[in-house]
Amino acid sequence: GQQLNQSPQSMFIQEGEDVSMNCTSSSIFNTWLWYKQDPGEGPVLLIALYKAGELTSNGRLTAQFGITRKDSFLNISASIPSDVGIYFCAGQPVGNMLTFGGGTRLMVKP
Amino acid sequence: GAGVSQSPSNKVTEKGKDVELRCDPISGHTALYWYRQRLGQGLEFLIYFQGNSAPDKSGLPSDRFSAERTGESVSTLTIQRTQQEDSAVYLCASSARLRATETQYFGPGTRLLVL
Numbered sequence: 001g002q003q004l005n006q007s008p009q010s011m012f013i014q015e016g017e018d019v020s021m022n023c024t025s026s027s028i029f030n031t032w033l034w035y036k037q038d039p040g041e042g043p044v045l046l047i048a049l050y051k052a053g054e055l056t057s058n059g060r061l062t063a064q065f066g067i068t069r070k071d072s073f074l075n076i077s078a079s080i081p082s083d084v085g086i087y088f089c090a091g092q093p094v095g096n097m098l099t100f101g102g103g104t105r106l107m108v109k110p
Numbered sequence: 111g112a113g114v115s116q117s118p119s120n121k122v123t124e125k126g127k128d129v130e131l132r133c134d135p136i137s138g139h140t141a142l143y144w145y146r147q148r149l150g151q152g153l154e155f156l157i158y159f160q161g162n163s164a165p166d167k168s169g170l171p172s173d174r175f176s177a178e179r180t181g182e183s184v185s186t187l188t189i190q191r192t193q194q195e196d197s198a199v200y201l202c203a204s205s206a207r208l209r210a211t212e213t214q215y216f217g218p219g220t221r222l223l224v225l
Contacts, residue, residue: 006152035216042114042201042216043153088152097166098214100145100153 006089006101012109013079021104022073023089031092032065032072037103038085046087047074084108112136114217116202122223123192131187131220135204142185143214144177147199156200159185160207192224 006023013019023032031050035043047058049065049072056063062075072091076083089101115134123129135142144156155169159179170176174192179185189196199219205212 004152041218042203044216045213048213090153097143097155097158097169099155102152103150 004089004091004099004101006104008104009102010105010107012107013083014109015080017079019076019079019083019106020073021087021089022071023091023101024071025091025099026070027093028069029091029093030069031098032063033090033092033098034061034063034072034074035088035090036085037088043088079106081108114202114204114215116200116217116220118220119218120221120223122225124225125194126191128188128190129192129222131189131200131222133185133187133202133204133217135183135185135202136215138182139204139206139215140182141205141207141212141214142179143203143205144185144187145201145203146171147201147219149198153201156187189222192222194224197222197224 004023004025033048034046036046037043047056047063052065052069053067054065060077064073084106086103086105088103090098092098117132140161143158145153146156147153157165157167157177159165174190177187199221201216201219203214203216205214
């Protein structure tokens with residue numbers, strides 16, 4: 001099936017740092033979504049993007065739908081401890097179901 | 111209002127046994143989805159239901175997997191003759207309609223361990 005390449009797979013953050021992650025696909029997507037999953041819970045939608053070039057913010061989170069429609073990024077500014085978790089991108093190709101990336105695991109630096 | 115609920119939250123079974131997982135979607139949501147999430151991996155689409163239409167079973171990994179939905183309510187995912195590679199978290203989601211612009215709301219998942 002469709003594959004989304006999400007990077008990085010994991011990263012350590014220090015409180016106050018900005019964080020960036022991205023997803024790329026070989027196929028064109030109509031929709032890009034970013035979810036966060038906390039341990040023992042299902043994913044929760046953070047940001048939804050529906051138009052190429054769209055830049056959307058949700059608090060300290062900012063996401064963009066790439067103009068080629070094959071990529072998206074998510075930025076988290078001034079990270080806080082509760083940002084820790086797994087972030088998933090998801091895209092929907094034309095007429096098909098959502099495809100999820102492999103996730104980016106955010107952890108706190110010891 | 112109530113979100114998507116799933117039961118059981120955890121299930122341990124022996125290889126070869128059948129298991130049944132349950133999903134209660136948000137009331138009024140016509141679309142229901144099942145996903146599988148292996149440890150440290152992303153979500154893998156299994157099947158979706160939309161109203162009374164025939165379900166899209168294109169993601170089911172083998173004929174040991176099947177799912178049913180009664181109208182626009184409860185759904186059950188059945189895995190027959192479980193194998194160790196079936197161990198994963200099984201997530202259910204629902205949305206108001208089957209459209210890309212409709213948010214999918216996820217349940218907490220059922221953690222299945224096949225010994």
